[in-house]
Amino acid sequence: MERIPILKMGKFLLVTIQVDLYDRLALTLEEDLIQMVHKTGARGVLIDISALSIVDSFMGKIIGNIAAMSSILDAETVVVGMQPAVAITLIELGLPLSGVHTALNVERGMALLAARMPEETDSEDVDDD
Amino acid sequence: MERIPILKMGKFLLVTIQVDLYDRLALTLEEDLIQMVHKTGARGVLIDISALSIVDSFMGKIIGNIAAMSSILDAETVVVGMQPAVAITLIELGLPLSGVHTALNVERGMALLAARMPEETDSEDVDDD
Numbered sequence: 564m565e566r567i568p569i570l571k572m573g574k575f576l577l578v579t580i581q582v583d584l585y586d587r588l589a590l591t592l593e594e595d596l597i598q599m600v601h602k603t604g605a606r607g608v609l610i611d612i613s614a615l616s617i618v619d620s621f622m623g624k625i626i627g628n629i630a631a632m633s634s635i636l637d638a639e640t641v642v643v644g645m646q647p648a649v650a651i652t653l654i655e656l657g658l659p660l661s662g663v664h665t666a667l668n669v670e671r672g673m674a675l676l677a678a679r680m681p682e683e684t685d686s687e688d689v690d691d692d
Numbered sequence: 693m694e695r696i697p698i699l700k701m702g703k704f705l706l707v708t709i710q711v712d713l714y715d716r717l718a719l720t721l722e723e724d725l726i727q728m729v730h731k732t733g734a735r736g737v738l739i740d741i742s743a744l745s746i747v748d749s750f751m752g753k754i755i756g757n758i759a760a761m762s763s764i765l766d767a768e769t770v771v772v773g774m775q776p777a778v779a780i781t782l783i784e785l786g787l788p789l790s791g792v793h794t795a796l797n798v799e800r801g802m803a804l805l806a807a808r809m810p811e812e813t814d815s816e817d818v819d820d821d
Contacts, residue, residue: 566743568710614695
């Protein structure tokens with residue numbers, strides 16, 4: 564796999580991580596994501612890790628990087644779908660994911676992001692083909 | 693990888709296919725997806741294939757299967773993010789994905805699904821696709 568797809572959903576971007584991130588894939592993801600935030604003016608980034616049963620410190624670092632970079636571009640990061648074992652591992656590794664919001668699933672993550680930007684109440688236009 | 697995550701987004705389910713489907717993974721996906729449609733009462737299934745640069749007839753068959761199964765459970769299937777080369781290949785393989793809607797990206801796919809079910813009415817529609 565060359566790159567992880569980034570889906571635009573309204574004001575937010577959604578990334579589903581399904582494979583272990585190796586160095587180059589992670590760097591490509593960081594770069595793509597920041598470019599997308601810049602290009603689309605997204606206000607939030609949702610990272611779904613429900614497919615991951617383990618994480619390591621590298622993965623934790625990448626998520627932290629993404630959150631920090633997005634934050635500079637005024638987008639908040641929410642990690643969703645974390646498995647219980649992953650939460651345990653993160654804490655044991657000493658990676659509390661500071662600066663990153665978490666939510667149980669994508670729906671709650673989107674609700675969290677939406678709640679944090681109440682003033683931006685532009686309704687989505689449904690374009691009919 | 694053991695299974696592809698299925699994300700619930702409101703009335704719809706979203707699946708991002710990032711890896712080549714081999715036999716067992718495809719069967720697991722079919723089964724998981726149908727279970728999720730049943731459990732959540734989802735009205736639509738979005739399959740994002742933007743990460744796939746090639747498809748083969750097996751992949752086409754799996755998408756067709758998912759659409760047919762979902763249809764029986766009253767959920768419509770939309771394939772989104774198809775790369776141009778993939779569209780060419782599908783037609784050349786003689787797999788026009790009948791019974792499957794397509795849209796350029798997830799946003800348009802969701803708009804398409806939303807437009808096809810403007811209100812949750814209990815009246816039974818006879819769809820003749």
